[in-house]
Amino acid sequence: MGDNDIALMAHLMRRAGFGARYDELEERAAKGYEATVEELLHPDDNPDGLELDLAERYFIEWNHHTRGLPEYVAWRMINSRAALSEKITLFWHGILCTADSKTQSYITSYAELEMFRRCGMGSFRDLLVEISRDPAMIYYLDNCLSHKGAINENYGRELLELFSMGVGMDGKFNYTEEDVKECARAFTGWTIANGIPGQPYGRYEARFVYNAADHDEGEKTFLGETGNFNGEDVIDIICKQPATARFLSRHLYRYFVADDVQVPSWMDTPPPDPETIKMLEDEYFRSNYNIRSMLRVLLNSDAFKNARFSRIKSPIETVIGTLRLAGDWTSPKPGFEWIFDEMKYMGQEIFNPPSVEGWHTGQEWIDGGTLVHRINFTAEFVANLDHPGIQDIVSRLASNGPTITGEQLVEGCLRYMGHYELSEENHRMLIRQASQDGELDTSSKDFPERVTKTMQMIVSTKEYLYA
């Protein structure tokens, strides 16, 4: 098992998870790449290693899901071995968006998230049916206000525009305004009981209700097909469209492989890697819309394996990845709420995507304020020698012998942080800095600090902004 295998595993775990410490990378690389992909694709068959019993008894607010939901989600992301299950849950939260700022009901948002965890790698058709029945969504996009004879188009429109097909593809529109209306008609009667806002009556979990009396039974023409369509019929028609295959493939590519332009530009901007997109589109139809199958093809593709450091990390990836590297928050202790705030300060507030379009990604994560915050947050963690993950990197470096060179120090840090790669200039600059006092005595008192200083410089690079 060579460095290459571990570097590839580090890449896989950054993309299909939130990064992993070196010992986990060694262990997974020993099992093999494809075996690890299969394990990640089948979270139900493999232990996730989560000790939720203990955490839930400590963070008692989680039991009620009235507070503490962002922290609960963060806890899972930090500690679950079923990394892809958490990652795909976040993926759908950023596409099939609802925001707590409107729904104001953590218990309902929690139910939605568990649905993503349950259905997020299954059939895309089933997922669209589930999200159309999801109480948080029905409230968020006003389908509960859409009635027979008086439709509210909000959900019907976003289902097409942002959840399945996209406005257009290859410069052409995918559907008409008439299709939006017909789609909304098909979803009349899909509503909720226990309307969501907590104020002024208190919070209850909302549930899906199909009100047949309020469903428009009339004939509808949608994307060229005519019939007395209900919501599921419309979803069946949507799933058959090449535009849907493209839209889902492009989303998976952007989330797992490489940055792409923002969604509203997809109609007129071709995908960055048409061959890989085509491969995913083919698998979408071949597998009967199975997301797990698409992910298997994607994660085992050369395009994925070669796409290292071509996505700017999201704030959630930054914060969770840093905590996983440091080995912090593996057991309950007081003061967890701030994790939520750290992500927010970097521009990603979990449960509050800025709009139904989800978060803008890539370089839009970075502005002066968020960059400074991101670097300082990460630099603080890697410099804290109380964290077991940081201690581990120091002792791995110290085990190289009584002395190491500045070059060995820099390369060792890059390796144990997950085989990061720097530009030649920056690499040289860091080695020069690390070498200025000659060889480093690994048993000296200030050795650990020399290591953490080097790591601080690494996390402040442009390269480290990428995953």
Added chain:
Amino acid sequence: MTSNKKDPVLVVLQMSGAYDAVNTIIPYNDPHYADYRPVLKVAPEDVLHINDQVGFHPAMKPMKDLYDQGKVAVIQGIGYPNPIRSHFRSMDIWHTAEPDKMGTEGWLGKAVRDLDPNKENVLTAVSFGRGLPRALALPGVSVASVGELDTYGVLTGIDGEDQRLEALDIFARMYSPLIGSGPANDYLSQTGLDALKGADTLNTAPLTYSSSVEYGGSPFAQWVKNISQVHLAEFGTRVLYTGLNPGAFDTHANQNIAFPKLWGEVTDAVSDLYEDLKEHHKNEEVVILMFTEFGRRVQENGSGTDHGSGSVAFVIGDAVKGGVYGDYPSLEPGKLDEGDLKWNNDFRSTYATLLDKWMGLDDKAILGGSYEQFDFIR
């Protein structure tokens, strides 16, 4: 205009949590007031009278003093269509000036883009607090977001001044743009260097600052002091933003304890800022907007007040024509909006007035429409 006025500067103070408009500008002469507020009512003789109808809460004495000098516009009955009683969504609406759809672009971000279209000054806008408010968010617009001015900067966690200077030197070299490295890399380089340059400049503000004004010790008061420091340092900053921590004014319970204390702190800080600027002969170039996301329920709950809609906002400064604007919403039971004050002027009218009459910007382009303006700017 006025004598020492240079480029107009807008200071925005966000009073998060939704202050209780009814007990902020108190309709002390309305017989309904005492009925709605058996516990929370302020006795008419304690209210700081503006006229024979309304007056400030007694904890707002510093603000009343500024009002008496003719420097405060009180915008009564401010709100927006289809009021939403969620803190977050409502604050988003104030930030994006888009009540009808989920907007993502901040109204002040757009103002900053118009103030500095060629991005010549990385400090055209500075925000104090944790995280950038959406009001200032706009792709391509750089805003300095400062937690603590005295220690603001990149890699502040590195111990030892020499080591930090060395690290910053390397940082600057690492963020130098490389030829042919692509637009994303160029953007990151520029952002990193802007942040570094912004920090280098901002760090000098406290060093050159001296004043006889002593601000309070709360984070908010210190951020207001930072606003003064940055303005006095003449970096060309045109928009300065800070606020209370989220939820500060969210007085569902024990309002009689928290509310006067907060208004005392806040109005002290506002008055300190005004005095500080005046001491340095820079009072005429600054106008302050103070707002909250919505009002609170007219009927108290026995200890505090729940979420409401119609509110009150304040515009403060030498350039302001002091007085009361907008009508005080009726307290008559039949004229409330689901138990809340019914708004009668769109918050975008206040924004439009500030953008156009004060900042000299195209309010219609920024707000995506035309809103009737007030005449509170001289």
